[in-house]
Amino acid sequence: MIIQKTYTATDVHVAGQAYRIVKDGPFVHYQSIQELNEQFSLAYQEEIKLLLNEPRGFAGLMGCLIVPPFKSDADAAVIFFDHYGTVPMQYGGIVAVITALLECGQLKARPSNVYRIETINGVVSVTAAIKDGEVKSVKLKSGPCQVVQVNAPVSYFDLNTEVSLVQADHIYAIFDKAELPFEIEMENLPVINQWGQKTIEALEGKYAFSRVILLDHSQKSEGKIKTVTFRPDRYIVRSPGFGTLAACSSYLLRNGDISAGSPIENESLFKGKLRAEYSAQIETSYEFSFSARGFITGMQTYVLDPTDPLFAGFLLK
Numbered sequence: 001m002i003i004q005k006t007y008t009a010t011d012v013h014v015a016g017q018a019y020r021i022v023k024d025g026p027f028v029h030y031q032s033i034q035e036l037n038e039q040f041s042l043a044y045q046e047e048i049k050l051l052l053n054e055p056r057g058f059a060g061l062m063g064c065l066i067v068p069p070f071k072s073d074a075d076a077a078v079i080f081f082d083h084y085g086t087v088p089m090q091y092g093g094i095v096a097v098i099t100a101l102l103e104c105g106q107l108k109a110r111p112s113n114v115y116r117i118e119t120i121n122g123v124v125s126v127t128a129a130i131k132d133g134e135v136k137s138v139k140l141k142s143g144p145c146q147v148v149q150v151n152a153p154v155s156y157f158d159l160n161t162e163v164s165l166v167q168a169d170h171i172y173a174i175f176d177k178a179e180l181p182f183e184i185e186m187e188n189l190p191v192i193n194q195w196g197q198k199t200i201e202a203l204e205g206k207y208a209f210s211r212v213i214l215l216d217h218s219q220k221s222e223g224k225i226k227t228v229t230f231r232p233d234r235y236i237v238r239s240p241g242f243g244t245l246a247a248c249s250s251y252l253l254r255n256g257d258i259s260a261g262s263p264i265e266n267e268s269l270f271k272g273k274l275r276a277e278y279s280a281q282i283e284t285s286y287e288f289s290f291s292a293r294g295f296i297t298g299m300q301t302y303v304l305d306p307t308d309p310l311f312a313g314f315l316l317k
Contacts, residue, residue, distance in 0.1 A: 053313025
């Protein structure tokens with residue numbers, strides 16, 4: 001084996017969503033996190049493929065590049081990326097980064113439990129509860145979420161239903177599961193997947209959306225919902241999703257299905273759970289506080305062998 005390059009990474013999952021946290025990479029000149037973000041896709045093109053693509057990664061893996069902060073009031077700065085380049089601020093990624101920095105000793109625990117992470121969307125403040133060296137929970141706030149449209153008609157072959165659109169970290173198209181004859185359970189994955197394919201085809205070209213949610217709110221009186229979320233490329237999101245939870249909570253609040261004082265727990269198809277509480281309402285927008293925990297799943301060294309015929313990796317979806 002010929003080793004041309006090596007990279008170390010820490011893997012963390014948050015409610016089922018996996019993040020690969022990288023602290024080393026090519027030396028490039030930048031003077032702000034915005035400038036690094038602009039250069040990232042080109043400067044780190046090889047690293048994106050090496051670290052996120054199969055056989056070392058998989059289609060649902062997210063990347064986090066940690067660098068020293070640019071702002072004096074921040075503890076670290078982070079760029080989030082997927083297989084195609086940089087992506088906007090990831091709430092789960094913040095939880096993963098704080099967990100890795102504290103549990104691996106790169107960030108010293110402080111009595112206030114408050115830490116600040118710089119992103120391209122600004123500095124995010126989080127509260128991390130630590131016990132016996134473990135991060136037991138991380139709390140952070142969402143940005144504003146707004147219901148854009150409700151009960152818009154959707155027709156496609158034998159599909160006749162309605163969709164509601166919510167602007168959170170993405171534009172979410174929410175569908176009510178009450179109309180469907182199956183439950184959001186793993187054994188129903190094939191039929192759920194078929195529903196998702198058909199629904200995305202029905203929406204394309206008619207409504208602007210970035211994610212599709214199938215929402216089961218039959219237990220909303222108990223503060224519980226279940227969801228499955230699809231990306232536009234038909235890939236099912238692994239976790240309950242911070243954005244999914246905020247979008248569904250906004251939708252339910254807007255419809256009067258839940259009260260502002262009631263916490264909501266979202267369970268995914270894969271039994272991952274996230275919790276949110278109403279934080280504030282600013283005009284027609286809602287804000288929420290999230291509580292989650294990250295778990296370190298591995299620390300690895302990855303190598304680039306230039307003789308490897310699959311050095312650029314591949315993706316199966």
